[in-house]
Amino acid sequence: MMEDKRKGIYILPNLFTTAALFAGFYAIVQAMKGEYWHSAVAIFIAMVMDGLDGRVARWTHTESDFGAQYDSLSDMVSFGLAPALVMYEWALSGLGKLGWLAAFIYSAAAALRLARFNIQASTDRRLSFHGLPSPAAAAVVAGLIWVMQGYGAPSHGLRVAALAMTVLVGAAMVSNIRYHSFKHLDLKGRVPFIAVLAIVLIFVLISLDPARVLFALFLCYALSGPLDSLVRRYRRALHRRRHNEPSDGSPHP
Numbered sequence: 001m002m003e004d005k006r007k008g009i010y011i012l013p014n015l016f017t018t019a020a021l022f023a024g025f026y027a028i029v030q031a032m033k034g035e036y037w038h039s040a041v042a043i044f045i046a047m048v049m050d051g052l053d054g055r056v057a058r059w060t061h062t063e064s065d066f067g068a069q070y071d072s073l074s075d076m077v078s079f080g081l082a083p084a085l086v087m088y089e090w091a092l093s094g095l096g097k098l099g100w101l102a103a104f105i106y107s108a109a110a111a112l113r114l115a116r117f118n119i120q121a122s123t124d125r126r127l128s129f130h131g132l133p134s135p136a137a138a139a140v141v142a143g144l145i146w147v148m149q150g151y152g153a154p155s156h157g158l159r160v161a162a163l164a165m166t167v168l169v170g171a172a173m174v175s176n177i178r179y180h181s182f183k184h185l186d187l188k189g190r191v192p193f194i195a196v197l198a199i200v201l202i203f204v205l206i207s208l209d210p211a212r213v214l215f216a217l218f219l220c221y222a223l224s225g226p227l228d229s230l231v232r233r234y235r236r237a238l239h240r241r242r243h244n245e246p247s248d249g250s251p252h253p
Contacts, residue, residue, distance in 0.1 A: 010062035016053035017067065017074050020046040024078025027142075031086040039086045040146035044214065046078035047135045072114050079138035080110030084166070087141050091155040091162035099159075102166045106141070109170035110134045116174075129179045132172035132222055136179075140169050140222050143215030150211050169222065177225040 023046035030038040053071060057063045084103040092099030113134050120130070144165060148158060155162070205213045 009066050010057070010060075010064060012060060013053045013057035013062055013067050014070060016049045016056060017071050020049035020053065020078050021074040023049060024074070024082040027078075027082040028085050031089040034089075036086065036090050036145050037149045039082075039090075040142040040149065040211075043078065043082055043086070043138050043142040044146075046082070047139060050075060050078065050135055068118075072118055075114055075134055076111060079134040080107050080114070083138040083141040084110075086145065087162060087166055090145050091159050092166065094156055095159050095163060098163060102163050102170075106137075106166050106170040109173040110137065113137075113173040129181050131175050131177065132169065132179055132225060133181075134173060136218050136221055137169045137173050139214065139218035141166065143211065143218055146211040147215050172222060172225065175225075177229050179221070179225045 023042045027039040027042035027046070030036070030042065050071070053067070057067055084106040087106070088099060088103040092103055095102075113131050116130065117133075144162070148155070
């Protein structure tokens with residue numbers, strides 16, 4: 001008798017993945033209706049759901065290859081297509097061919113970023129990523145829209161800035177710049193009391209002005225990679241310079 005090799009899937013982590021996928025799809029639908037505030041918030045909700053599905057899978061020991069592939073496809077919709085299409089509808093459509101090309105560049109960069117992450121995930125155990133993670137990239141794009149919508153700023157006056165940010169964020173995703181992954185954070189371990197106060201402060205600031213605080217946080221994270229790279233290069237150049245000079249400070253003959 002042949003063994004039945006059909007396998008089921010774990011429902012709990014995939015429910016969170018489905019919720020993230022739904023939020024990304026909802027963001028696109030709302031952008032088509034001109035409800036850009038709803039679109040931006042939906043992308044951030046997708047980020048929360050995406051962050052939970054992996055942790056739930058690890059905590060409940062329900063990790064699977066199906067879940068990993070499903071999560072990657074969901075990320076492509078929520079953090080690749082949704083931000084690009086929302087940004088296009090909000091500001092880039094008025095730029096003609098340049099607008100949709102910029103949106104495509106972002107989408108293609110997100111796809112390449114996710115493909116590279118999937119290849120490296122099984123072998124790369126370091127505490128940093130190559131390239132800006134797609135959820136953080138989506139947060140920068142959605143955060144800009146959310147903030148500008150809150151100010152009531154007309155999108156036609158921000159087309160060039162939106163174009164530049166979309167392309168630059170896309171380039172950051174496929175770059176070799178390293179970004180901190182925060183994999184070392186242990187939510188079950190003990191932390192200093194000051195860390196708890198910092199977390200409380202962050203939640204208070206977010207509750208006071210979610211749009212600006214979240215946009216500022218993810219923009220700083222997006223800039224942290226290039227800044228850290230520049231600092232590392234400066235330190236390496238300074239180190240080489242010091243080792244090429246004699247101890248008395250006089251130059252080599």
